[in-house]
Amino acid sequence: MSRRRWRGRVLYYLPSVVVFLGVIGLWEFTVHSGVLPRPSAIIGALTENWSSGRWPLFAAARNTFLEAMLGLLIGSIFGVVWGALVARWATARDALLPVAIAANAVPIIAFAPIMNNWFGVLNPLSKAAIAAVLVFFPIFINVVRGLAAVDPAAIELMRSYAASEWVILRKVRIPAALPFFLTGLKVSTTLSLIGAIVAEYFGGSSDVIGRVVVQSASALRWDVSWAAILFGATTGILFYLAIAGAERVLIPWHASVRGDAPA
Amino acid sequence: MTTVHSEHAPVVRLAGVEKSFAAHGEVVTTALSGIDLEIRQGEFVSLIGPSGCGKSTLLRIIGDLTQPTGGTVTVNGKSAAAARRGREYGIVFQAPVLFDWRRVEDNVRLPLELLGMGRAEREERAGEMLRLVELTDFARHYPYQLSGGMQQRVAIARALALEPALLLMDEPFGALDEMTRERMNSEVLRIWEKTGTTIVFVTHSIPEAVFLSSRVVVMSHRPGRITHTVDIDLPRPRGVHSREMRRYFELVTEVRQQLRGGGADEDVEASIDQVVAEEGSL
Numbered sequence: 001m002s003r004r005r006w007r008g009r010v011l012y013y014l015p016s017v018v019v020f021l022g023v024i025g026l027w028e029f030t031v032h033s034g035v036l037p038r039p040s041a042i043i044g045a046l047t048e049n050w051s052s053g054r055w056p057l058f059a060a061a062r063n064t065f066l067e068a069m070l071g072l073l074i075g076s077i078f079g080v081v082w083g084a085l086v087a088r089w090a091t092a093r094d095a096l097l098p099v100a101i102a103a104n105a106v107p108i109i110a111f112a113p114i115m116n117n118w119f120g121v122l123n124p125l126s127k128a129a130i131a132a133v134l135v136f137f138p139i140f141i142n143v144v145r146g147l148a149a150v151d152p153a154a155i156e157l158m159r160s161y162a163a164s165e166w167v168i169l170r171k172v173r174i175p176a177a178l179p180f181f182l183t184g185l186k187v188s189t190t191l192s193l194i195g196a197i198v199a200e201y202f203g204g205s206s207d208v209i210g211r212v213v214v215q216s217a218s219a220l221r222w223d224v225s226w227a228a229i230l231f232g233a234t235t236g237i238l239f240y241l242a243i244a245g246a247e248r249v250l251i252p253w254h255a256s257v258r259g260d261a262p263a
Numbered sequence: 264m265t266t267v268h269s270e271h272a273p274v275v276r277l278a279g280v281e282k283s284f285a286a287h288g289e290v291v292t293t294a295l296s297g298i299d300l301e302i303r304q305g306e307f308v309s310l311i312g313p314s315g316c317g318k319s320t321l322l323r324i325i326g327d328l329t330q331p332t333g334g335t336v337t338v339n340g341k342s343a344a345a346a347r348r349g350r351e352y353g354i355v356f357q358a359p360v361l362f363d364w365r366r367v368e369d370n371v372r373l374p375l376e377l378l379g380m381g382r383a384e385r386e387e388r389a390g391e392m393l394r395l396v397e398l399t400d401f402a403r404h405y406p407y408q409l410s411g412g413m414q415q416r417v418a419i420a421r422a423l424a425l426e427p428a429l430l431l432m433d434e435p436f437g438a439l440d441e442m443t444r445e446r447m448n449s450e451v452l453r454i455w456e457k458t459g460t461t462i463v464f465v466t467h468s469i470p471e472a473v474f475l476s477s478r479v480v481v482m483s484h485r486p487g488r489i490t491h492t493v494d495i496d497l498p499r500p501r502g503v504h505s506r507e508m509r510r511y512f513e514l515v516t517e518v519r520q521q522l523r524g525g526g527a528d529e530d531v532e533a534s535i536d537q538v539v540a541e542e543g544s545l
Binding site for chain 2: 151154156157158159161162163167171172175176178251252253254255258
């Protein structure tokens, strides 16, 4: 990368970095409250947690991440299959699309206590299930849009080569739908973490981000709660960046990736 | 050239081809009526006519992308459907229809993959086709990195990769500016002369049809019929100089008059005026 491009990048990110540091500074020097500890107190809680030996916050973040991942996987499988059916067959669309939209209107978090009963409160699957239901819709709707977005002329071209429906699916529809699916997946990374953490609030193993937040708060250790939230946020950002990175490898040709502006 | 090729059996034979569109069991529009046409091996035939005369529909019927409601279509002695299954067509649409996720060379290889050709042979053939359209240096580029004219050349390379018996081109340069279009015209002629492929070319540009073709088929509006056929006896090889020949202007005028004579109907007149207006100075 040329020096000019580096300069461009720095200038591009500079305003947001300034705003971020400004907010942290303002927070550090003006806030005097137990519920909202200063950033330095939160950092203190992190180092204290680190020196306590087995670094429980890291273990908690890892456990929560695994629940979210599992949920994302299950939700994606359902979303892709359901979406493919709806995109392929008109009868399936008439039957399945209203169900998916209705399901999306349900306040999914309300299921959390029920999932705890279904799968057992200590089973990570009870948290993954909430994450799965949350990510289902964005994945589903993006798959439907992606499969429908194929240029009719591309299908005609394939027909002129006497290509079967299966070959058209493999060589045209799936590659065309991939950017849409990845968009759904990116949105779903943060959603799956939200689902997992909120589900944890309703009880379960204590070595997870949600439980650490709740338990520290009830012990009035707000600094630890905030440290846990910071961990959760970092996990979410890394999760998102991982998918965004996969995008660069999988669809380098797509408008969302190929642009010169830093993404 | 045409006299040499005329000894061969026709590549395309259309007999009494009709196409009408029906709604609620009633015929609403007759797009094509009583089309009889024979296209011989190695010919370059242009279909010209006002917008809506059914020339694209006719091309699609030849390519088995649309079914006629009457008449017979024979391609190399087979039905159009059998020819399509036998992968005897190369098609170029008005839009390049390249796959964004494939590099230029992979787009050209697509029909070879579908044929089940081995990797090495595929690469060799694609390389050959890219040399033919002079895009070797862009083999590793993605379509979005190419100009419109270059993209259309990739589409032509792809269409020719299977060495089709018949190349169908549906207003392939309609979306290009005049300069690029003239360059692409010369390019297509060069490729046609080199490969000897039979080409059916749909256009609404009189100069383009005259410059390229060995025969121009003039069609009229609704129902689409073939009203005249003009043999283009401009000497070959043709080039920029051909567009400045006296014979060229005579032929352009002849095709224009034939288009005008296609019917007294006002609709037709309006469409022709539009065609003439588009040709501007000529």
